[in-house]
Amino acid sequence: MEFKLGEFVRFVDERMEGYVTRIISNDMIGVTGEDDFEIPVLTTKVTRVHGHKYADAAQQFEAEAPVSSETFEKKGIFLAVVPDPNKASVVHFHLVNDTSFQLLVTLVTDKAGTSKGEFAGSIQAHSAVEIYSTNLSDMSIWPEFIIRGLYFSKSGVEIPEAIQYTEKFRARDFAGAKKKVARLNKEAWVFRIDEDELVIDAEKLKESFFKPVAEKKVVEKPSAEIDLHIEKLRDDYQFLSNTEILKIQMDHYKKALDAAIVHKLPSITFIHGIGNGTLKQEIHKTLGRNNQVKTFLDARKEKFGYGATEVILK
Missing domain, CATH: 3.30.1370.110 (Ribosomal Protein S8; Chain: A, domain 1)
Incomplete structure (x- = not known):
């Protein structure tokens, strides 16, 4: 059974439960309970708890209804990094689309020259979707993030060039205060993706x-x-x-x-x-x-x- 960060699980053979705070391997995960100690455990030894079902990207996407806007918004694509409400050591990356374009997006991570596809999907205008989760305490070994996106609209407006956003996050990127992201109704560290590069002559x-x-x-x-x-x-x-x-x-x-x-x-x-x-x-x-x-x-x-x-x- 495949588990994801932030899921609530219960041990099969013991009276213990907690949240998945680390993916160690395909067969091993780290589970943190109320005592804040992380326990490595085989995936076959835990099960999801009813009522804590993980909402994956597709489910979130379907739940977000497009918001109509009289003015066509051409700018406003952000990466919002949200701490998990249950375990602050886990963070969830959300792609926020405040534009009036539909976006076709992929997220690929690169670690020591090895690339891995993490997310691919369509994000409607004026909506957001979770694209990645990881452990904040592991920031020193985080991979490089590469986000590519295509704009799409039937409104007859000029379609911008494709987005390519590459970032190797460091501790200083999370040193500032979090901001309220209205689209998510949550506090998050926010990074602008579609901001034009500042060039000074x-x-x-x-x-x-x-x-x-x-x-x-x-x-x-x-x-x-x-x-x-x-x-x-x-x-x-x-x-x-x-x-x-x-x-x-x-x-x-x-x-x-x-x-x-x-x-x-x-x-x-x-x-x-x-x-x-x-x-x-x-x-x-x-x-x-x-x-x-x-x-x-x-x-x-x-x-x-x-x-x-x-x-x-x-």
Whole structure:
């Protein structure tokens, strides 16, 4: 019998039950009970518990009715990683389609050059489907994820080019706060799949800063360290909402990064603090798409702990 992560099972020969938290092999699984200890057990020694039947991708797909929209939405495809409500060590990957297109999608994982098909199916407009489950504690040995998708619509709109999203997840990708995903009505770590790659032309950026003398606009060389704590940027921060604070911090960060690129600095450090990790996560997202950034890393842990990021520029 084939089991999946998150299923509730009962031992055949013992008075024990729990959730499947690891797939060890075709014949062996790991089951975690109320004591939070994981027990390896043969699949022949457990059985599913009635009333806890696993809802597979096809069942979820049928349960999700397409939502009509007067405006044709062309953007909005996300990967939502949701912690299992029963065992937080297990996470479920959902593909969320907020567009008005139907999607034909495949998920393939690649580990040490060995590829494995994990999901293939159709996802209706304005719906979501679970495509993969795994153990969060095993992140260091997670495979690379490759998602490919084709758009489809009978509405007479221009069909976008196919999607190919490749990601090797790391711990820092899950450092930020989770967000509420309305389509799932759950908290999740969210990753945008159909976001256009940010391409920065350093020469054009430089031209935009250095205007003719008559305009008297000159970009200043930024400091080597930029403190993004809101109290350093605004005196009235007590009266600002969290959304307003994040926007101010991100605007200041982007302006400083652009200035560092124009002045060809070898590196620049952004002090964002630890907090709930939202600012750090947003900064890392933009850095990962910036073709003028060589790499970025935690800056001088002995001075900043994990509250600063050093950006190495090309």
